[in-house]
Amino acid sequence: xxxxxxxxxxxxxxxxxxxxxxxxxxxxxxxxxxxxxxxxxxxxxxxxxxxxxxxxxxxxxxxxxxxxxxxxxxxxxxxxxxxxxxxxxxxxxxxxxxxxxxxxxxxxxxxxxxxxxxxxxxxxxxxxxxxxxxxxxxxxxxxxxxxxxxxxxxxxxxxxxxxxxxxxxxxxxxxxxxxxxxxxxxxxxxxxxxxxxxxxxxxxxxxxxxxxxxxxxxxxxxxxxxxxxxxxxxxxxxxxxxxxxxxxxxxxxxxxxxxxxxxxxxxxxxxxxxxxxxxxxxxxxxxxxxxxxxxxxxxxxxxxxxxxxxx
Ligand code: NDP
Ligand code: OXD
Numbered sequence: 001x002x003x004x005x006x007x008x009x010x011x012x013x014x015x016x017x018x019x020x021x022x023x024x025x026x027x028x029x030x031x032x033x034x035x036x037x038x039x040x041x042x043x044x045x046x047x048x049x050x051x052x053x054x055x056x057x058x059x060x061x062x063x064x065x066x067x068x069x070x071x072x073x074x075x076x077x078x079x080x081x082x083x084x085x086x087x088x089x090x091x092x093x094x095x096x097x098x099x100x101x102x103x104x105x106x107x108x109x110x111x112x113x114x115x116x117x118x119x120x121x122x123x124x125x126x127x128x129x130x131x132x133x134x135x136x137x138x139x140x141x142x143x144x145x146x147x148x149x150x151x152x153x154x155x156x157x158x159x160x161x162x163x164x165x166x167x168x169x170x171x172x173x174x175x176x177x178x179x180x181x182x183x184x185x186x187x188x189x190x191x192x193x194x195x196x197x198x199x200x201x202x203x204x205x206x207x208x209x210x211x212x213x214x215x216x217x218x219x220x221x222x223x224x225x226x227x228x229x230x231x232x233x234x235x236x237x238x239x240x241x242x243x244x245x246x247x248x249x250x251x252x253x254x255x256x257x258x259x260x261x262x263x264x265x266x267x268x269x270x271x272x273x274x275x276x277x278x279x280x281x282x283x284x285x286x287x288x289x290x291x292x293x294x295x296x297x298x299x300x301x302x303x304x305x306x307x308x309x310x311x
């Protein structure tokens with residue numbers, strides 16, 4: 001076996017793997033790229049690249065596995081998977097384009113809300129000239145990691161009054177920051193709440209009626225993290241009793257969102273199909289290339305997640 005080259009298995013359930021396979025096959029550090037599902041001999045595979053749930057039985061086919069990479073920023077599809085031994089490091093995609101695109105999406109959502117674009121569109125449908133004005137907004141971001149911190153900085157530069165909440169206290173110029181124990185004061189002064197947390201046992205279903213009650217009336221919700229953060233019935237109740245003014249949702253417990261889900265037709269909800277920020281294969285491949293070299297040279301991998309914390 002050539003020590004300078006490794007075999008890789010790509011398992012992408014919801015994406016066509018071809019672009020990844022074509023590029024990885026050209027790396028001079030890769031001897032073979034397998035695509036799951038396969039009957040090929042996988043005993044020499046050292047790296048597994050995954051997007052979305054891994055079929056049961058994959059790991060037992062990989063006796064030589066040394067590293068798993070998520071092909072997205074999130075790792076919730078991997079951390080809860082009992083077939084993955086703790087000894088195998090899991091990495092994720094950290095990429096400036098992912099952060100840029102996410103911040104742009106959130107900025108779009110905040111501006112559409114601030115400038116009443118839904119109501120303007122309806123007025124246009126009736127040729128109705130109604131001057132809907134606006135005020136500056138206080139926007140709070142839950143999660144100040146790679147994406148959340150980029151997002152608060154962009155929106156601060158756009159002139160919004162920004163705050164952020166994270167597990168450990170952050171210091172970000174011009175942004176009011178709160179630590180995990182300070183959720184109540186963080187929530188109490190917002191106009192828009194943005195969720196950019198990872199899903200962990202601590203944050204699963206965090207967007208529920210108890211949290212909504214701690215928000216001032218009229219808050220607009222933007223959920224771009226994971227569907228499992230949101231209790232959908234609690235959101236619908238809070239929208240129906242006018243406690244929340246609306247929601248922009250990109251992620252759902254079940255994706256694709258089933259046709260019969262009431263969120264599709266709720267007048268105060270705007271839906272996008274998990275496209276807030278999409279991994280750009282060409283830049284993500286640069287990170288994978290760097291990590292393949294590190295694996296070969298037995299150096300520490302970049303962007304390894306903390307299995308205990310779950311992100
Ligand atoms: P990071 O891991 O970089 O950041 C996570 C942040 O959440 C950190 O600030 C962390 O705190 C905070 N956090 C974690 N647990 C808690 C908790 N219990 N209480 C308070 N704060 C907590 O993640 P990213 O910014 O890269 O990504 C965030 C999520 O965005 C991903 O996990 C993924 O689910 C989602 N995503 C969605 C996409 C889409 O298209 N819709 C695209 C890409 C990502 P601390 O700083 O103290 O560690
Ligand atoms: C991600 C995503 O986690 O696309 O990268 O949701």
